[in-house]
Amino acid sequence: MIMAERIHLYDTTLRDGAQTQGVDFSVSDKIAIARDLDALGIDYVEGGWPGANPTDDAFFADPPDLANARFTAFGMTRRPGRSAANDPGLAGLIGAKCDAVCMVGKTWDFHVDVALNIPREENLELIAESIALIRERKGEALFDAEHFFDGYKANPDYALSCLTAAYAAGARWIVLCDTNGGSLPDEVERIVRAVAESIPGGNLGIHTHNDTENAVANSLAAVRAGARMIQGTLNGLGERCGNANLVSLIPTLMLKMGFETGITADGLRRLTQVSRGLDERLNRAPNRHAPYVGESAFAHKGGLHVSAVEKDPTSYEHVDPARLGNRRTIVVSDQAGRSNLLARFREIGIEIDARDERIGDLVDLVKRREYDGYAYDGAEASFELLARRALGEVPEFFRLQSFRVIDERRWNAKDELVTLSEATIKLDVGSQSLMTVAEGNGPVNALDIALRKALLPAYPLLEGLRLVDYKVRILTPNDGTKAVTRVMIESTDGHGERWSTVGVSANVIDASYNALHDSISYRLFRAGGATAHDRR
Numbered sequence: 001m002i003m004a005e006r007i008h009l010y011d012t013t014l015r016d017g018a019q020t021q022g023v024d025f026s027v028s029d030k031i032a033i034a035r036d037l038d039a040l041g042i043d044y045v046e047g048g049w050p051g052a053n054p055t056d057d058a059f060f061a062d063p064p065d066l067a068n069a070r071f072t073a074f075g076m077t078r079r080p081g082r083s084a085a086n087d088p089g090l091a092g093l094i095g096a097k098c099d100a101v102c103m104v105g106k107t108w109d110f111h112v113d114v115a116l117n118i119p120r121e122e123n124l125e126l127i128a129e130s131i132a133l134i135r136e137r138k139g140e141a142l143f144d145a146e147h148f149f150d151g152y153k154a155n156p157d158y159a160l161s162c163l164t165a166a167y168a169a170g171a172r173w174i175v176l177c178d179t180n181g182g183s184l185p186d187e188v189e190r191i192v193r194a195v196a197e198s199i200p201g202g203n204l205g206i207h208t209h210n211d212t213e214n215a216v217a218n219s220l221a222a223v224r225a226g227a228r229m230i231q232g233t234l235n236g237l238g239e240r241c242g243n244a245n246l247v248s249l250i251p252t253l254m255l256k257m258g259f260e261t262g263i264t265a266d267g268l269r270r271l272t273q274v275s276r277g278l279d280e281r282l283n284r285a286p287n288r289h290a291p292y293v294g295e296s297a298f299a300h301k302g303g304l305h306v307s308a309v310e311k312d313p314t315s316y317e318h319v320d321p322a323r324l325g326n327r328r329t330i331v332v333s334d335q336a337g338r339s340n341l342l343a344r345f346r347e348i349g350i351e352i353d354a355r356d357e358r359i360g361d362l363v364d365l366v367k368r369r370e371y372d373g374y375a376y377d378g379a380e381a382s383f384e385l386l387a388r389r390a391l392g393e394v395p396e397f398f399r400l401q402s403f404r405v406i407d408e409r410r411w412n413a414k415d416e417l418v419t420l421s422e423a424t425i426k427l428d429v430g431s432q433s434l435m436t437v438a439e440g441n442g443p444v445n446a447l448d449i450a451l452r453k454a455l456l457p458a459y460p461l462l463e464g465l466r467l468v469d470y471k472v473r474i475l476t477p478n479d480g481t482k483a484v485t486r487v488m489i490e491s492t493d494g495h496g497e498r499w500s501t502v503g504v505s506a507n508v509i510d511a512s513y514n515a516l517h518d519s520i521s522y523r524l525f526r527a528g529g530a531t532a533h534d535r536r
């Protein structure tokens with residue numbers, strides 16, 4: 001049996017990822033992320049730079065126990081004018097509780113001249129002495145060759161002599177860094193091949209940045225040329241435009257290029273969860289379009305696509321989403337055909353004969369409503385109601401007679417400027433006519449409160465219903481303040497269930513009411529809805 005070649009995965013989310021503008025990990029974030037990476041099967045988890053800030057000091061003073069990964073500290077070669085043994089930076093690395101140390105060193109003559117401002121020979125001493133000391137005191141030293149590709153293009157002999165100094169001093173991995181992120185895949189492949197020939201036996205790694213949107217492609221080019229370690233981050237976090245995205249690289253290496261990594265098939269199925277878990281921690285919306293793990297990565301919208309996917313998913317899927325822990329979704333919109341509707345019906349549990357003529361009517365209705373501004377591909381609950389109403393399955397839980405909303409902006413008794421809204425709503429629930437009034441901090445909030453106040457006695461299960469997201473989009477911007485607006489609402493029942501609804505109107509309050517009406521109707525319908533208002 002031919003054994004697959006092994007790629008070693010080195011994660012720098014907690015160090016280069018922490019250099020992302022707007023990202024600020026706490027110690028507990030770092031602990032949780034390190035554990036996720038370890039459970040995934042990453043070989044090296046770089047925890048940060050001990051000595052650089054109190055968070056990293058605290059993290060390295062009491063690091064998490066990792067079952068598989070080598071917990072790694074990052075730092076730089078010694079400062080000029082000091083011995084390695086007397087360098088405070090190296091002392092911090094030696095004192096850190098870790099299994100390995102990765103040190104960045106200069107390899108571009110321009111940087112040695114300008115940033116360090118020392119003779120080029122001296123930089124070779126910085127590298128060799130620092131690597132040798134770390135190797136002796138910590139067991140494993142890795143060398144991040146900063147600006148290697150720019151350095152090689154400017155002065156190949158000098159750039160290579162820096163690598164040779166690190167290798168001869170005992171660096172286990174020599175990692176070639178595209179620090180400014182400006183290299184292209186053909187250059188990376190050519191240069192890595194040349195290095196592999198110049199330093200035979202050296203374990204080469206690659207560390208790329210995404211400044212030309214080529215960090216993943218550059219990492220793969222380096223692997224083609226012989227690199228066997230990839231440094232990258234979860235979701236491509238990192239300085240400026242980010243680092244190579246390990247979440248994209250891992251499945252490509254394993255499922256397409258046939259490499260072995262420390263990640264098992266079970267680990268791979270955790271990838272979607274790990275990627276989205278990081279976004280959750282950072283309070284960011286996950287990228288729907290992220291390859292392999294995004295919500296849209298296996299979402300089929302075009303009618304032709306869905307028709308074929310229904311027959312065999314491999315017709316429009318390059319890998320099985322289940323292998324990444326992701327799932328297939330079928331989207332209904334104005335790009336849909338009968339197949340989209342039938343697939344969605346199956347997903348939501350509607351049983352209908354594929355030849356039923358109401359399906360064609362519903363396709364036409366969806367297309368007309370999308371033309372008017374509705375967007376059902378982001379409002380699954382509104383689509384389900386539309387479909388079930390067309391099939392006569394949704395009762396009228398309440399009927400609006402009228403609503404009125406008043407906004408008031410005034411100075412209060414404390415001489416502060418306040419804006420308050422008041423909504424009055426009249427509606428029928430069964431044979432009862434009701435009227436309620438409520439105040440809110442804005443017109444939609446007041447309307448929402450008034451609506452629920454009226455409905456709660458008849459439908460107590462609405463108690464936990466909350467709006468978690470509210471988005472307004474102007475659909476006809478050229479109409480100025482007369483523009484048609486689309487409101488998308490995301491609601492929760494307070495027990496983890498979430499659903500999205502949509503409303504469209506030239507009046508933003510009216511559009512909001514439509515979306516609220518669908519949100520409440522959907523909640524009542526899902527609670528068993530086909531019977532009337534007295535459900536509790």
Ligand SMILES: CC(=O)SCCNC(=O)CCNC(=O)[C@H](O)C(C)(C)COP(=O)(O)OP(=O)(O)OC[C@H]1O[C@@H](n2cnc3c(N)ncnc32)[C@H](O)[C@@H]1OP(=O)(O)O
Pocket residue numbers: 016019049051052053076077078079080104105106115116126146179239
């Ligand atoms: C390519 C990369 O992403 S490498 C990682 C970059 N990440 C970070 O910088 C985040 C953590 N850094 C820090 O907290 C701080 O920069 C520290 C604690 C490391 C150093 O802080 P300071 O001592 O205040 O120095 P400062 O950051 O202003 O400048 C860096 C110094 O290191 C020197 N230096 C840079 N690279 C190296 C190197 N490989 N070897 C030795 N010295 C170096 C610079 O020449 C500069 O020296 P100077 O002050 O004599 O001009």
Ligand SMILES: CC(=O)C(=O)O
Pocket residue numbers: 016104144145146147177178179180207209
């Ligand atoms: C080491 C590193 O982060 C870089 O060169 O980009």
